[in-house]
Structures are given as structure tokens and as C-alpha cells.
Amino acid sequence: MIRRPEVFDDETPPPDLRHREAHVQELIRLLHRARSDHDQGALLAGPSGVGKTALGRTVLQEFAREFGTRWVWIQALGTTTGELFREAIRGAGGTVADNAPNDELPARLRETLAGEELFLLLDEADDIAGTDAVGQLTSVPGVEIVVICHEPDDWLARAESGVRQYLHGGRIELDRFGVDELADILRDRARVGLVDNAVTRDQLETIADDVAGVAREGIQTLRAAAEIAVEREHGRIYDADVDDAYERARASIRKANLRSLPFHHRVLYELIRDAGEITGRELHQQYEEIEEQVYANRERTPISRRDRRNKLDKLRAYDLVERERLDHRWLYSTKQKNLSSGIELVTEMATN
Known part of the structure; x- marks a missing residue:
């Protein structure tokens, strides 16, 4: 019955971008403008599962093949600005240590490119709005950005004015x-x-x-x-x-979806799954009670309440968590009770 199972994998590119022809042409137009003016990026937006990543990767791959430009696909979810720079440097053919000082990374990327162009496709980039990551990357001559996110209005509202200007006119929204x-x-x-x-x-x-x-x-x-x-x-x-x-x-x-999420998201998910049902206030309290033990000996550090709320929105967008109103409070629960994140929070809490 199933002759080629890999055809149904998310990582397998589609045979063609059927019914996305207008979006393909618009993205190609923006890439040409980026090459000539160096002041125009692109913002691909839309709900999960409508082909944003497939569009970006397919068009950039064909564009790079035709014009000899470099491009790098980066999963930006949960990454820091320094990590984005390191991925860009490595994707451009350079080498950089994980502990290289962040303030040296722009110069390192500039040296690696040596005047060549580099397109960065920043996938799942919802978290980096407002971090100035896009602004710092595009400050390096030759670097152009294509951002993929879910909610374009929210993303642009949180972005710096320079980044909003850079992406102005470059918005492509995909519907179902x-x-x-x-x-x-x-x-x-x-x-x-x-x-x-x-x-x-x-x-x-x-x-x-x-x-x-x-x-x-x-x-x-x-x-x-x-x-x-x-x-x-x-x-x-x-x-x-x-x-x-x-x-x-x-x-x-x-x-x-759960397997693809960074550590912060999975900690919050596991707290909700362990509780069965939990209010937003209780969730924040439990997070703060366990954060010291859970983040011990890890490169990551605990995140703020605002960041937690953003992560919870991502869990909901990924159909992992649902939320309902209960007496002026939000009540969270997981969609699939038997789906574990692999983080043993109960054990860690019990042993500390």
C-alpha cells in the first residue's frame, strides 16, 4: 500500500508548490529587490501547516542555484542572537566556537562572507521579534533575511522600528x-x-x-x-x-511538534501534563519553585513570566495544550495526556 513512506515526511519537499504560484513569484521579486537595494527583507506568515517552510526553502534553493547566492535555513525557535550568528557563520562556510564572544560574531560573519551575499531563512521566528536579532544580522553587509512566523501583526508590533522598516512591503501571508x-x-x-x-x-x-x-x-x-x-x-x-x-x-x-520544541517549552508542557489541569497562576508558581533544580548545569537559564506566556501561546498553536476560562482565571491542560516531553520533572522535584 505505502510504496514510498518518505513522501509523507515533513522534511520531504513537495513535488512542486501547487496553488502557491503567486506567493512564489512575490518571494522571488523580494529576493531580487534584496540583492539590488539591500534594504528589503521578507516576512512569510500564516497558521501552522500551510506550507510556509516549504515555500521559503524551495524558492531560496532554486534562487541560490540560479544566481549562485548562499542561503541557510535556521530553526530560530528558542535560539539566542549569538546562536543565530553562529549558525549563519557555519552555514556560510566559516568556523566558530560555541563560546566565542557575542560581540565578535558580526565581524566574524563579515570576514566569512568577504563581500558575498547570504540569505538567512529564519524559521519559527516568533520568539526573536523584539530581540534585535534581525537588525544585528542585517547590519552585516550582504546578509538578507526571510522571517517565518505565525502572527505577522504581533511580530511586527514587537519588532524594532528599523526591522519593521526593513520588512515593510515584504509581507507574504499564506492562507489555508x-x-x-x-x-x-x-x-x-x-x-x-x-x-x-x-x-x-x-x-x-x-x-x-x-x-x-x-x-x-x-x-x-x-x-x-x-x-x-x-x-x-x-x-x-x-x-x-x-x-x-x-x-x-x-x-x-x-x-x-513536541519533539521539535526547545527546553523551555517542554518544561512548561510537562508541568501542565503532570498537573492534569492547572491555572496560569499555579503554573507560574510551580515553575518558579522548580526552576533552580531543573535548570541546574544547563546552558539555558529560567525565563520571565512574559516569556512563559509567549511559550504557552506556542504550545497552544502546536495543538499540545488547551486553555479555558475559569472564574477570571485561565485553566491549562494538555491535549494528549499520554504524550511525554521526556523531561522527568516529578523525579527532579522529588530528589531536590
Whole structure:
């Protein structure tokens, strides 16, 4: 049934950017402008699973191949400005020690580039708004930035004025796909990844409609339906297999999302999971009670309440945590009780 399972992996680029042609052309236009004026970046925005990363990586790869420019994809979630500089230096072909002083990094990046251009694709960059990371990176001649985030208005509101000006006019927002559009995308994956005639167009449209046009969820639901069909020894995907695939797909996506999150997010997640249900005030109190033990002997340091709130928003955006109003308080709980972050907070608390 499943001929090429890698076709359904998040890391596998799509065969083409179907139904994103206008966004492709707009991003290419912005990259050309960045090369000529050096005062224009791009901001790719939209909800999770609509193809922001695929768009950025595919266009930059083709652009670099055609014009001989360097580019680096960096997962910016949970990173510091110094770490971003180190990733940029290494991606540009240079070497830098992890303990190199931050104030030396811009000069090191400039020396590495030696007048060449470097495009940085900063993925999951919600946290770096307001840190001046983009401003410091673009102060190095030849460095241009493409930012990927979820909420563009919020991101720009928190950014410095110079960064807002740099990204002004470079905003590209991706919406969810229509039913027919997503069904086309799923058909492309099915043709390559599944045996012939494994799934019908009606089933693909049903999946596309039920996942509300979110490509990632649609692709993972198709994979899950095929897996269930194999387990049930079906020769093709039945409607019942599709019906039972949604929760498996969501669980798979949650697991991947949690695995991709930095330490701070997983600490907060595990506190919520351990409690079952917990108010925002109790969550902050428990975090502050355990932070000394949990962060001991780690490079990371505990984060502020404001930063914690931002991390909680990310947990909700990733469908890991839900929040409801309870008597003027927020009550948090996890979506999947048996999904562990791998951090043994209970043990650490009990032994300290």
C-alpha cells in the first residue's frame, strides 16, 4: 500500500508548490529587490501547516542555484542572537566556537562572507521579534533575511522600528488551502507514495475538507489512513480507514511538534501534563519553585513570566495544550495526556 513512506515526511519537499504560484513569484521579486537595494527583507506568515517552510526553502534553493547566492535555513525557535550568528557563520562556510564572544560574531560573519551575499531563512521566528536579532544580522553587509512566523501583526508590533522598516512591503501571508486545492496536493503525494488506485478523489476531498485546508494535517491523515488499511489487510483505503485516521494523524503531529520544541517549552508542557489541569497562576508558581533544580548545569537559564506566556501561546498553536476560562482565571491542560516531553520533572522535584 505505502510504496514510498518518505513522501509523507515533513522534511520531504513537495513535488512542486501547487496553488502557491503567486506567493512564489512575490518571494522571488523580494529576493531580487534584496540583492539590488539591500534594504528589503521578507516576512512569510500564516497558521501552522500551510506550507510556509516549504515555500521559503524551495524558492531560496532554486534562487541560490540560479544566481549562485548562499542561503541557510535556521530553526530560530528558542535560539539566542549569538546562536543565530553562529549558525549563519557555519552555514556560510566559516568556523566558530560555541563560546566565542557575542560581540565578535558580526565581524566574524563579515570576514566569512568577504563581500558575498547570504540569505538567512529564519524559521519559527516568533520568539526573536523584539530581540534585535534581525537588525544585528542585517547590519552585516550582504546578509538578507526571510522571517517565518505565525502572527505577522504581533511580530511586527514587537519588532524594532528599523526591522519593521526593513520588512515593510515584504509581507507574504499564506492562507489555508481550499478543498479542491488540498485534494490536488494530496493526490500528488498519493501518486508517488502509494500504490496505484489506493485512494479515491472523493476520499481526498473528504480529508481536505475535514482538516480545514491544513496541508500538514491532510498529508499525515492520508498516511495514517494507508497505515490503517495495511493493518486491516485492505487492498485499498476504505472510507472507514479514513474515518479512523484523523486522531492517529493528530497524535503523530503533536509528537513531532513536541519533539521539535526547545527546553523551555517542554518544561512548561510537562508541568501542565503532570498537573492534569492547572491555572496560569499555579503554573507560574510551580515553575518558579522548580526552576533552580531543573535548570541546574544547563546552558539555558529560567525565563520571565512574559516569556512563559509567549511559550504557552506556542504550545497552544502546536495543538499540545488547551486553555479555558475559569472564574477570571485561565485553566491549562494538555491535549494528549499520554504524550511525554521526556523531561522527568516529578523525579527532579522529588530528589531536590
